[in-house]
Amino acid sequence: MREPLNRLSATRLAQMIAAGDVTSEVVTRSFIDAIHDRNASIEAFAWFEADRALETARELDRLIANDRRRGPLHGVPVAVKDNIDTADMPTGYGSPIFATHKPNIDAACVGLLKDAGGFVIGKTVTAELANFTPGPTRNPHNPAHTPGGSSSGSAAAVAAHFAPLALGTQTAGSVIRPAAFCGVFAYKPSPRLVPRCGVKPNSDTMDEVGAFARSVEDLALVASVLALKPAWKDVPAQYLASGAAPTIGWTATPHANAASASMLATLESSAQKLVQRGARHTEITWPRVFDGLFDAQKTVQVYETARALAAEYTYRRDLLSARLVDLIDQGRAVDTRTYIEALQLGRACAAAIDGLFGAAEVVLCPSAPGDAPRGLGSTGDPIFNRPWHLIGCPALNIPCGRGEAGLPLGLQVIARPGDDAKLLAAGAWIEAKLKD
Secondary structure, eight states: OOOOGGGSOHHHHHHHHHHTSSOHHHHHHHHHHHHHHHHHHHOOEEEOOHHHHHHHHHHHHHHHHTTOOOSTTTTOEEEEETTBOOTTSOOOTTSGGGTTOOOSSOOHHHHHHHHTTOEEEEEEOOSGGGSSSOOSOOBTTBTTBOOOSSSHHHHHHHHTTSOSEEEEEESSSTTHHHHHHHTOEEEEOSTTSSOOTTBOOSOTTTOEEEEEESSHHHHHHHHHHHTTOGGGGGHHHHHHHHTOOOEEEEOOOTTGGGSOHHHHHHHHHHHHHHHHTTOEEOOOOOOGGGGGHHHHHHHHHHHHHHHHTHHHHHHOGGGSOHHHHHHHHHHHHSOHHHHHHHHHHHHHHHHTTHHHHTTOSEEEEESSSSSOOBBSSOOOOOTTTHHHHHTTOOEEEEEEEEOTTSOEEEEEEEEOTTOHHHHHHHHHHHHHHHHO
16 A cells, blocks of 8 residues: 555655656645544644645645746645744744744745755744643644644654655754654754744844754755755765765763663664664763863853843833743843853863764764653753754754654764765765664
8 A cells, every 4th residue: 555645755746746656736635635534632833734835835836837946845845843934834933923923034944945845834833932831732653642843743744644845943952852753754953054033032142943854865855955966965875885984983971861662772783783783882982071061051051142132122021921030030140150150161162072072073963852742831941952952963863763652763964064965965864774
């Protein structure tokens, strides 16, 4: 029996549409059917109109018929987090303050998707103003558990087969952690690689646009578009064909006690399996100076968020959650010297990153402390994301194993800042070998 279209990879769907084997309209209907079947119980979307999606798909089909294919994502639907501006649909930022907000232009990342032939199938739920107060989204694997956040709807949409690709944003762990909880692949790029214009800001130092998919190959495809690096889409296949294997190291960081027993066991067993299948192994020694990164990342985040959301705090505080007001108050209480020292520590550690990586091309680490916590009142703890994010490391989440609650665990694969192509290559190899 042929697999439903909405369960195929973005890469395969793009190939089929380009070859004329299927239309974008038929592909889109497959995802719409899945949304109609399950979204009421998952609530991945903040905004979705089936007729609008079908109209756009038909328009893209007409372009194909006239030999006017736009690019490598032509006809492929993409879900977009609701803190990313879209000109032709509402963008509410997960806050009642912006309930009627409709931007005049697309965010730059959305424009890049459209230039490549992709289109926005709907807007996915974000935690309030992309911080820590959850929206209504539930984990597709068990609706009693959080999907993570703040890119909760994007991770859930890909996990539930509502879209083959989704965009999210990360300031601490808002791409990698929900991907781990929902059992999907995700990519958080090096700083400033993907344009952030048109994304509601929280932290100018750390906000980044990332992506969710169901394979590293698909992540490489969307990254090639978002980063304007066309060759990247071929990196996974080329690396796998070369017969090369990466040099890996692994660490649970000084906060290993925050990880569940199943997460620690999965990290160790996955790393050992990769070595058995040909990866070169190097020991990782965590430099003591890096210990301060966990608190430094939080300091930078709350300090900058307090300033980015100053207008909302000053004029619409009654429409903010108590949790977000408290976070902004924390940021307002941080003195400038402490903030500057946190920034300086991040920059010093980034400059000294070879002291951590050593000979490793990529480092393996938990994506989250364990599987998705029960309940919808929290998006989970970003402790294993904070240090890497502050120093600008690109990262992948690769689903790997199950936790104590029987829900997905995530393996975080991290590269040096700027080594995104190397990360995608190593990630494809790791994905393939863990499946063996």
